[in-house]
Amino acid sequence: MSIIFPERMVIGTRASPLALAQAEETRARLVAATGLSPDALPLLPLTTTGDKIQDRALSEAGGKGLFTKELDAALMAGSADLTVHSAKDLPTELPEGLLVAGYLPREDVRDVFISRRADSLMSLPAGAVVGSASLRRQAQILRARPDLKVALLRGNVATRLARLDEGRVDATLLALAGLKRLGKADVATAILETDDFLPAVGQGAIALVARAGDSAVLAAAAAIACRDTGIALAAERAFLRALDGSCRTPIAGHATVHGESLRFCGLVLSPDGSRSVAVAREGGLGDAEALGEDAGRAVIAEAGLDLLRG
Numbered sequence: 001m002s003i004i005f006p007e008r009m010v011i012g013t014r015a016s017p018l019a020l021a022q023a024e025e026t027r028a029r030l031v032a033a034t035g036l037s038p039d040a041l042p043l044l045p046l047t048t049t050g051d052k053i054q055d056r057a058l059s060e061a062g063g064k065g066l067f068t069k070e071l072d073a074a075l076m077a078g079s080a081d082l083t084v085h086s087a088k089d090l091p092t093e094l095p096e097g098l099l100v101a102g103y104l105p106r107e108d109v110r111d112v113f114i115s116r117r118a119d120s121l122m123s124l125p126a127g128a129v130v131g132s133a134s135l136r137r138q139a140q141i142l143r144a145r146p147d148l149k150v151a152l153l154r155g156n157v158a159t160r161l162a163r164l165d166e167g168r169v170d171a172t173l174l175a176l177a178g179l180k181r182l183g184k185a186d187v188a189t190a191i192l193e194t195d196d197f198l199p200a201v202g203q204g205a206i207a208l209v210a211r212a213g214d215s216a217v218l219a220a221a222a223a224i225a226c227r228d229t230g231i232a233l234a235a236e237r238a239f240l241r242a243l244d245g246s247c248r249t250p251i252a253g254h255a256t257v258h259g260e261s262l263r264f265c266g267l268v269l270s271p272d273g274s275r276s277v278a279v280a281r282e283g284g285l286g287d288a289e290a291l292g293e294d295a296g297r298a299v300i301a302e303a304g305l306d307l308l309r310g
């Protein structure tokens, strides 16, 4: 029996340069895997609530799904057939009727340090200001360097680099994956290794979301999906779900597949980095979700809910 792909699929995406690069990558992979022409895979760029809010930390703007609500609505209304997301920004629970149809092969998961004033986070002068909008990065910066200051810095990559050049902040951290996808990896001053600086759940992965019953679109997504990334993400997202992390809790988590085994590391911090609980687990590839969930429960047992509530 041959696989039936759709004749045409509208690809919903955010309109930011990074989102468009991710949607283009998805489109190119679909062309190669399904034989559809690029014209049969039009992009539908949408502006999300998260894109409009620029003056506040997103954790203060009402939480989850700020980058996904409009894309979910387009899927449900039928104006898009497949939506492309940074897995990092995808809530652990999707609306009824939608599901993750697959993940593309993961990019580099590491964060990078960018500064004109120092070669590394550890060599910044005391009191230097590091700009980031991520509570995880803020907490991890303060854990490594309690003498530094963190400041809210939002916006796309170009905006953040401009703030650095203006001297409004001394340094910033960004995901290497995003820089690579934008062809800007050369702006990195230093790469932070995962042992020192655990990335966010889903970092570097692109998630494809579709309608649950749409078998032709699901088949097309499956044709470009990466198995190992799916397994790693199942563990990471189960960890996040178990913690029920409000977006105000600094949480990091990273899983990797090594042959037949899956390794997971998780970390929860207080916002000021003074307290943290780390967890490590290893298991079989079939147990990814259970492993992540178990790691999340272990953190709750050790940390207590007050750490998690910040």
Ligand SMILES: NCc1[nH]cc(CCC(=O)O)c1CC(=O)O
Binding pocket: 086, 087, 088, 089, 173, 174, 175, 176, 177, 178, 202, 203, 204, 205, 206
């Ligand atoms: N929340 C913003 C966001 N969502 C995904 C990425 C980078 C790409 C990725 O992690 O896949 C970024 C920017 C950043 O953290 O530097």
